[in-house]
Amino acid sequence: MLRRAAPRSKTATMNPPSIHTEMLRVPATHPALPGHFPGRPLVPGVVLLDRVVAAVERVWHARVSGFAQVKFRRPLLPEHMAELYIERGAQLHFRIHAADELLASGIAELAE
Numbered sequence: 001m002l003r004r005a006a007p008r009s010k011t012a013t014m015n016p017p018s019i020h021t022e023m024l025r026v027p028a029t030h031p032a033l034p035g036h037f038p039g040r041p042l043v044p045g046v047v048l049l050d051r052v053v054a055a056v057e058r059v060w061h062a063r064v065s066g067f068a069q070v071k072f073r074r075p076l077l078p079e080h081m082a083e084l085y086i087e088r089g090a091q092l093h094f095r096i097h098a099a100d101e102l103l104a105s106g107i108a109e110l111a112e
Helices: 045-060
Strands: 008-013 018-025 064-072 081-088 092-098 101-110
Touching (some): 045 064, 045 081, 045 092
Antiparallel strands (some): 018 081, 081 092
């Protein structure tokens, strides 16, 4: 499992769905960055998905079994702040934003 910075989070619960948001930042020292890409590092998509999985486990005590859909639209740079937004209803939808730009979105599947 990859190391994570402690998130600042805010969770609101409605019946249903439940919504969770938290800020995330990947440090420049993260071990996945040197090879992705040398000289101009970008946060790999798998690191962002790892943050989604960790938030779901921490907030809902549920396990993600996979992702039905994922779209990476823009890169996240090391040390830049982004907001993770997760909505749990019949499906678990997530979005990652930085400023007003959508960086990634998708649907996570939960293990039964």
